[in-house]
Amino acid sequence: MDLKLDHRTEDRLTIVEVEGEIDVYTAPRLRELLIDLVNKGNFHLLVNMEKVDFLDSTGLGVLVGGLKRVRAHDGSLELVCTQERILKIFRITGLTKVFGIYASVDEAKEAHGRDK
Template sequence: MDLKLDHYTEGDTEIVVVEGEIDVYTAPRLRELLIDLVNKGNFYLVVNMEKVEFLDSTGLGVLVGGLKRVRAHDGTLDLVCTQERILKIFRITGLTKVFGIHDTVQEAIDKRSSK
């Protein structure tokens, strides 16, 4: 399956909905979207990965790149993911310590708001 991207605004947070496979072929599209959102002043991002079927290190790189960009504006990039197959690659690479990973979009928003 190819990659489908969507996004919507929830308060001061921009929710990015990713569906399909994030790999070396499709990751540039996600990267472009994240860059575009940051360039438009969206510094609080939540990437909903519940419908992601595949994620490799290229996709991780794009997410980390997005994180670096929002952090440059004191922003945040949190993830929503409960799929073990996807979480595994975050664990292998140690990125569970870098990203806030939540069960739901609302939880991601609430935890940031409470900080």
């Protein structure tokens, strides 16, 4: 399955919807989107990975790169993910300590107090 990307902004939070496989072939598209969002002043990103079928270390690198960029602007990049097979790769690499990972978009928004 190819990679489908979409995004919307709610209040100051930009929600990036990702669907499909994030690997060495498709990850550059996600990287370009994250860079473009940051360049346009979106510094609080929430990447919804609930429809991601596959994620490898290339995809992790893109997410870490995005995190680095938003942090340079005192921003945030957090994730929505409940799939065990995706969470496993975050655990193996220790990245669960780096990213805020939420069970749903609403939970993430609530954590930020942005749904008020």
